[in-house]
Amino acid sequence: HLDPGPAAVAGDYPDLFPAAFAPHGLELRVYEATLGELPEDLDECDVWMVSGSRRSAYEDEGWIAAVSDLIVRIEAARRPLAGICFGHQLTARALGGEVTRAEVGWGVGGRRFDVVAPAPWMDDGDRFTLLMSHRDQVTRLPDGAEVVATAPYCPVGAYRIGDHVFCVQGHPEFVPDLSLALMEARREIIGDAVVDAGVASLDAAAPPLDQDRVAGWISEFYRRALGR
Template sequence: MRIGILQTGQSPEPLREAAGDYPDMFVALLAPYGFNLVTYNVEQMQFPNDLQECDGWLITGSRHGAYEDHAFIPPLEDFIRKVMAAHIPLVGICFGHQIIAQAMGGKVERYEGGWAVGPQSYDFGGEAITLNAWHRDQVTKLPDGAKVIACNDFCANAALVYGDTAFSVQAHPEFKDDFVDGLMTTRGPGVVPDSLMAEAREKLGQGNDSQAIAARIAAFFQRQG
């Protein structure tokens, strides 16, 4: 299957040589499943010419807010609505999770409860799954047709499905622990409370369930193939 990665941001330049950019992380995460992954840098206005160029689409994370005024956001929302109407499988991660919800009529806001950083445990229908997170924005109002399939006390809408067309997750299965540590070094100071980063660092290295989500993403795409 040919999966189009819609890149909506860049990893910090100091981390890029070791960890790669966001599309590279998804290539590594989904490597066991044999997908042909191609990247469209929509942040730089490089959009697909046609919905059918790929068998499925995946929207990456970004440092941008879905509600902010950036040139790429309106055409991305339009693309999302067209993909959904055509029932082409769509996956969203973090910003991708948020922009799908917003495009379909939901609401994304800066969460008053603060940040989620590092390993977080989520309830996926009774199964506890630990994933790395890096976000303050959240989906605070669900669009019509969205169903919550994961949550925790901090994030009520941590993963959503839209029928059999879209699957989105607030956390980052593609983020390895060393990359999260690097984010705390490069983007955290003065933004994320020091105490929260210290707590996150204590949890790094204990393992997480990113491959469980990779398997869910792969199964979602493969069911549509």
């Protein structure tokens, strides 16, 4: 879940994800993993997604270990799996990669990424801008993974494993008001200079955000993986 203050601005993850993906034809079922709610059978859903979290992928918590085990099961069964922010990181770590606190510090606001290896479910654009909120990064990918998008501050901005795993560090489900609220709520932790730059990245002169575009990629990834 998000911090209560920012969540009051635009909703929590169980609200944000349906709002972002329903227009693309996805019907989502939410599992409260932090409360121990996880699927018993992979057939409960056609596709899988691991969302963001306030926690770090390397923290020693029972629910994080349980979700890691679930990720391993999903990948071994070649079920379609997408990861967002924490989910991007936890998927990499669960499958043999590495996640660490980023030396460059926080990434917040709108950040631009270069597409270096476009996947079949993406369009022909060579870059995208996505709302970010993280201070951990994937620093080593699992075997068989390929970087899809990169930025100087975040080398692994998106990656794929074959045609059944697709993960992005950014938040396609975020809206600008939520991004602003998160930055202000964490200003003391993030630092004034980084927050001010993040706020500036959302003004009218900044590059347009690609929230819906990236949500569309993930949705098309699912459709292709299911053969639809």
